[in-house]
Amino acid sequence: MRRYTISVNNTSKVVDVEAVGANLFRVQIDGRLVDVTLDDHRDLAHSAITPAVTPRAVSAAPAAHTASAPLASDAPAASATAQGAAPAASGGGPRAAAAAGGGGRDKMTVPMPGVILTVxxxxxxxxxxxxxxxxxxxxxxxxxLKAPKDGVVAEIYVAAGQQVKFGETLVRFEA
Structure with missing residues (x-):
């Protein structure tokens, strides 16, 4: 079960969400239970995250300061982790995102770790x-696991019996 605190019209509400099935959730808000069916979702964990960069003033000893400061290439990874992105996608760069399966709309990725029973x-x-x-x-x-869009299957990256991790690419569709 997950608990969220949200604001609706400047009123704070506590929402409890329990996964009952793959697409069925039981939501409790203000003591009222509601069964919710998930019709569609987009996994935003693999979305591109653009960090806000604020330039710093250069200190008197730039060499010492530069050695202890994080590199510019590390900033997107740190920002992605801070914003709750999946660890697989936070390597900084398109290669890490592609390896995690979040490279584009033409791929279907693993929504949760498990074992592929049938293809x-x-x-x-x-x-x-x-x-x-x-x-x-x-x-x-x-x-x-259902097709997220109409298309033609170009590649299948898994087989029945294979262990998979969150974010791995399962299927690639032709463009």
Whole structure:
């Protein structure tokens, strides 16, 4: 269960969210229980994060100051971690994001760690949004992974029985 504190019209509310199934959640707000079905989602953990850079004044001993200061290339990684991005995506740079599966809209990534039970599609198959592509077992629950968009399967990166981690690329679609 996750607990969130949100503000609605300048009134603070505590919201408890419990995952009941792959796409079913039980939400409690102000003591009232509501069952919520997730129809679609976009994993923002792999979104590009643009950090705000504030220039610092140069000190009297720039060499000593530069050695202890973080490198400019480290700033996006630090910002991504601070903003709650997945550790797999916070390596700083497109190569780390691509390895984590967040490289673009033409890929489907693992939503949670688990084991692939079945792969129900093949390379070259034409799929429609919502078609079942594979089944992932996570926490002793079977989760049907569905196509996020219409397209043609260009590559499948996993096989039945394979252990997968959050953010790994499962399927790449043709552009």
């Amino acid at each position: 129900d599609t093949a390379v070259g198959a034409s799929v429609k949004r919502g078609d079942s592509l594979m089944v992932l077992e996570a926490m002793k629950m079977k989760n049907e």
